[in-house]
Amino acid sequence: MRTKIVKITEGNRKEVLKKAAIIIKNGGLVVFPTETVYGLGANVFDDKALSKIFLAKGRPGDNPLIVHISDKTELKELTNSVTENQQKLIDAFWPGPLTIIFEKKDTISNIVSGGLSTIAVRMPSNYIAHKLIHLAGVPIAAPSANISGRPSGTKGEDIYNELVGKVNMIINDGDSKIGVESTVIKINDKQILILRPGAVTKEMLEKVLFPLPVFFAKDKNDLQSSPGTKYKHYAPKFKLEVISKEEIKNKAEVLKNKGLIIGVITTNQNKDSFKEYEPNFFILGDENNLEEISKNLYNALRFFDTHKVDLILCQSFPEVGLGVAIMDRLERASA
Numbered sequence: 002m003r004t005k006i007v008k009i010t011e012g013n014r015k016e017v018l019k020k021a022a023i024i025i026k027n028g029g030l031v032v033f034p035t036e037t038v039y040g041l042g043a044n045v046f047d048d049k050a051l052s053k054i055f056l057a058k059g060r061p062g063d064n065p066l067i068v069h070i071s072d073k074t075e076l077k078e079l080t081n082s083v084t085e086n087q088q089k090l091i092d093a094f095w096p097g098p099l100t101i102i103f104e105k106k107d108t109i110s111n112i113v114s115g116g117l118s119t120i121a122v123r124m125p126s127n128y129i130a131h132k133l134i135h136l137a138g139v140p141i142a143a144p145s146a147n148i149s150g151r152p153s154g155t156k157g158e159d160i161y162n163e164l165v166g167k168v169n170m171i172i173n174d175g176d177s178k179i180g181v182e183s184t185v186i187k188i189n190d191k192q193i194l195i196l197r198p199g200a201v202t203k204e205m206l207e208k209v210l211f212p213l214p215v216f217f218a219k220d221k222n223d224l225q226s227s228p229g230t231k232y233k234h235y236a237p238k239f240k241l242e243v244i245s246k247e248e249i250k251n252k253a254e255v256l257k258n259k260g261l262i263i264g265v266i267t268t269n270q271n272k273d274s275f276k277e278y279e280p281n282f283f284i285l286g287d288e289n290n291l292e293e294i295s296k297n298l299y300n301a302l303r304f305f306d307t308h309k310v311d312l313i314l315c316q317s318f319p320e321v322g323l324g325v326a327i328m329d330r331l332e333r334a335s336a
């Protein structure tokens with residue numbers, strides 16, 4: 002398949018969006034930016050197009066897709082039931098990086114839901130994503146734009162390497178703003194369960210639905226309800242270990258003295274202690290700025306695709322706020 006690659010400019014935006022929407026309508030695949038990570042999208046009502054997503058990514062069929070809408074009214078096309086609590090979260094966080102699980106309409110294909118009776122829906126805030134869905138006139142099912150098991154694409158160039166020849170179009174609009182995938186939640190009248198942590202944090206959810214308790218599915222052993230979480234994810238090409246910034250210096254030195262080639266992922270605060278590991282050395286940003294860290298996280302993992310090392314040591318982060326999502330991805334990447 003020939004892949005049309007376009008970099009968005011002031012001048013071509015309208016034209017590109019028009020062409021991309023036609024591809025979606027005609028059953029093709031388009032890679033497009035969202036505020037979290039890039040998505041690999043197809044028309045949610047076209048089974049053949051949906052199957053192509055799984056083929057392009059090498060994605061297991063029981064790993065369901067998130068459906069993206071451009072307007073809250075489109076939710077009616079996907080589910081018949083929106084509870085009061087779900088509506089409160091929609092009002093608080095859409096458009097934005099929160100994916101909510103609903104009971105799906107019978108007419109929605111099992112290919113989207115991975116055989117579940119539920120459907121995951123999100124309304125992205127990114128302008129290109131919003132316009133594309135609107136112009137296509139249908140909700141767009143889109144997992145992250147990457148080969149299954151690899152870190153999600155957060156810049157156009159990463160995606161060229163993995164998906165050229167497998168999709169009809171790649172829209173490159175620079176770096177993803179957030180850099181980790183959306184928060185995925187399931188809610189009933191007793192609790193909110195975070196199936197995947199993201200930029201909408203536990204603390205933010207608690208505020209909106211107080212006193213409803215919020216749990217991480219990890220703690221509740223309820224991850225079978227989010228099938229994607231059982232698969233290998235975000236893996237860099239070399240082994241990764243996540244340890245505290247205090248341990249990282251010692252461990253790196255010991256292993257280096259044993260003749261191993263060590264890669265280091267750390268923060269501005271630690272930068273000067275690791276000069277000797279150049280060029281196998283990546284700075285995520287300021288350790289107190291978790292937005293900056295999450296934005297650069299997958300760049301760090303992909304950086305080591307082209308730097309041959311025996312082991313990558315990455316600094317850990319406190320598991321509060323966005324730190325939970327960062328540590329979740331790092332733990333999976335190192336599993």
Ligand code: AMP
Nearest residue numbers: 065119120121144145226227228229230
């Ligand atoms: P990605 O494909 O990288 O965008 O990830 C999508 C995530 O959403 C995966 O972890 C899926 O398991 C999860 N997901 C999608 N649909 C559902 C659903 N109906 N119920 C639970 N989790 C879902």
Ligand code: MG
Nearest residue numbers: 144145146153
């Ligand atoms: Mg993914």
